[in-house]
Amino acid sequence: MMRVLSRALLIAALAVSAATLSACSTDRVVSGLRGTGDLGLVIERARGSVQVFDTTNKEMLWRVDGLGDLSHASAVYSRDGRYAYVFGRDGGLSKVDMLTGALVGHVKQAGNSIGGAISQDGRLVAVSNYEPGGVRVFDAKTLAPVATIDTDGSKVVGLADAPGNRFVFSLFDAGETWIADFSDPSNMIVTKIRDVGAEPYDALVSPDGRHYIAGLFGEDGLALVDLWHPEQGARRILSGYGRGDEPLPVYKMPHLEGWAVAGGMAFVPAVGRHEVLVLDMTTWQEAGRIPVHGQPVFVIAEPGGRQVWVNFAVPRNDTIQVIDTERLAIVKELKPGKGVLHMEFSPRGEEVWMSVRDLDQVKVFDTATFAEKTSFPVDKPSGIFFTARAHKIGL
Amino acid sequence: MIRATLLVALSLFLVLPAGAAEPDAARKAELSYFLTQDCGSCHGLKLTGGLGKPLTPDALSGFTDTDLLTTILNGRPGTAMPPWRGVINEDDARYIIRLLREGKQP
Numbered sequence: 001m002m003r004v005l006s007r008a009l010l011i012a013a014l015a016v017s018a019a020t021l022s023a024c025s026t027d028r029v030v031s032g033l034r035g036t037g038d039l040g041l042v043i044e045r046a047r048g049s050v051q052v053f054d055t056t057n058k059e060m061l062w063r064v065d066g067l068g069d070l071s072h073a074s075a076v077y078s079r080d081g082r083y084a085y086v087f088g089r090d091g092g093l094s095k096v097d098m099l100t101g102a103l104v105g106h107v108k109q110a111g112n113s114i115g116g117a118i119s120q121d122g123r124l125v126a127v128s129n130y131e132p133g134g135v136r137v138f139d140a141k142t143l144a145p146v147a148t149i150d151t152d153g154s155k156v157v158g159l160a161d162a163p164g165n166r167f168v169f170s171l172f173d174a175g176e177t178w179i180a181d182f183s184d185p186s187n188m189i190v191t192k193i194r195d196v197g198a199e200p201y202d203a204l205v206s207p208d209g210r211h212y213i214a215g216l217f218g219e220d221g222l223a224l225v226d227l228w229h230p231e232q233g234a235r236r237i238l239s240g241y242g243r244g245d246e247p248l249p250v251y252k253m254p255h256l257e258g259w260a261v262a263g264g265m266a267f268v269p270a271v272g273r274h275e276v277l278v279l280d281m282t283t284w285q286e287a288g289r290i291p292v293h294g295q296p297v298f299v300i301a302e303p304g305g306r307q308v309w310v311n312f313a314v315p316r317n318d319t320i321q322v323i324d325t326e327r328l329a330i331v332k333e334l335k336p337g338k339g340v341l342h343m344e345f346s347p348r349g350e351e352v353w354m355s356v357r358d359l360d361q362v363k364v365f366d367t368a369t370f371a372e373k374t375s376f377p378v379d380k381p382s383g384i385f386f387t388a389r390a391h392k393i394g395l
Numbered sequence: 396m397i398r399a400t401l402l403v404a405l406s407l408f409l410v411l412p413a414g415a416a417e418p419d420a421a422r423k424a425e426l427s428y429f430l431t432q433d434c435g436s437c438h439g440l441k442l443t444g445g446l447g448k449p450l451t452p453d454a455l456s457g458f459t460d461t462d463l464l465t466t467i468l469n470g471r472p473g474t475a476m477p478p479w480r481g482v483i484n485e486d487d488a489r490y491i492i493r494l495l496r497e498g499k500q501p
Contacts, residue, residue, distance in 0.1 A: 046440060071440035089439055112444055130445060217475060249477035252436050253446060314433045315482050
């Protein structure tokens with residue numbers, strides 16, 4: 001009811017503002033025309049909903065229900081930043097209108113899924129599945145099925161978009177990385193790279209879209225694919241970073257998301273070590289390692305590249321550490337509360353939003369002073385996704 | 396591998412006579428939350444599976460309590476299931492098994 005009413009108001013407001021132009025320019029969506037560039041959403045993992053925020057006015061705009069099981073969920077955006085595509089645990093793919101708070105599409109496309117991506121041209125949305133495995137591709141406008149890529153039951157992880165209207169993903173069970181080229185959507189071409197390493201668990205694409213790196217769970221190392229030269233196959237990097245030490249228990253799978261890059265170095269979580277690994281991106285050799293508080297889960301650079309923020313697996317998930325990328329040292333430790341699950345920086349890095357699950361809060365921190373600026377009540381918050389991702393390769 | 400499992404099973408048997416202490420009410424609440432939220436990270440909040448296998452009563456029907464206890468406390472080497480011994484103790488794990496058997500739904 002509320003949603004219907006809001007939509008009606010929006011339409012009315014649009015009509016009014018078209019007539020009077022900028023006569024009224026208050027903040028709410030319903031009171032006039034507005035862009036979407038400063039909007040974002042937060043997953044409410046237990047209730048299966050999302051909250052949509054205006055990050056400039058620090059205001060919750062909508063709660064959108066009915067997205068299914070969001071125990072594990074992520075989102076990508078249409079290129080106009082209006083629609084969010086949310087990938088849920090139960091194989092649900094939902095399309096949310098950020099301007100009206102309406103759930104405008106929902107398909108149950110698999111039994112169990114882990115993530116997704118949107119194509120370079122914005123026309124295709126791909127979802128990676130655990131059950132029954134494989135990738136399914138949909139029309140971004142209508143959510144009509146376009147293609148299915150069968151992986152013979154292998155769980156698919158680390159799905160990302162790449163230039164050339166390609167989707168790149170890895171097979172957890174088979175240890176392979178596949179590239180699906182949709183430059184001609186009616187004639188998809190899949191290139192399979194075999195033997196990239198044991199149990200790739202997640203992956204990321206560099207900001208220029210050239211390099212795809214899959215983290216390996218089954219061995220110490222990462223697999224690197226040069227997407228300019230897929231014919232060269234995958235290259236093992238940081239092999240044996242554990243140096244034979246008995247690995248520590250991994251109570252939560254690390255996530256590779258975006259690319260924590262600063263000064264020609266990439267920062268990635270070690271698996272089974274309480275360390276962040278530093279990778280020289282010209283030589284692809286280890287450039288250092290930074291001991292941290294626990295098993296790192298997300299290692300994310302603020303957009304300016306000066307800081308890298310790290311959160312940790314249970315039972316140490318009440319802590320955030322901030323690494324100075326120049327000194328390769330921890331310069332700040334925060335205790336936002338138990339269950340820090342995710343962080344998202346504002347596009348220019350002045351603040352970071354953080355999900356603190358056990359407090360049912362999203363907190364916003366100033367990245368210069370580390371002061372908490374504000375917080376919002378959000379039910380069991382997990383992933384935070386801002387619309388600025390619409391314009392980034394690999395996100 | 397078989398020998399290791401057997402040893403673990405034996406040691407559990409030795410260490411864990413029947414009538415081990417139950418967690419108190421506060422700890423039970425923590426464990427229930429832990430099962431949903433943290434086990435749920437891999438197994439799904441509804442425990443219907445994810446990277447980890449489903450943990451529904453049906454899915455677990457072929458395993459004895461000792462199997463489950465061993466898996467929870469010692470993990471499953473060669474898979475992503477870690478040993479939770481450093482985070483929960485044996486009484487905790489027994490309580491979690493009870494919740495799993497009851498098909499606790501969050």
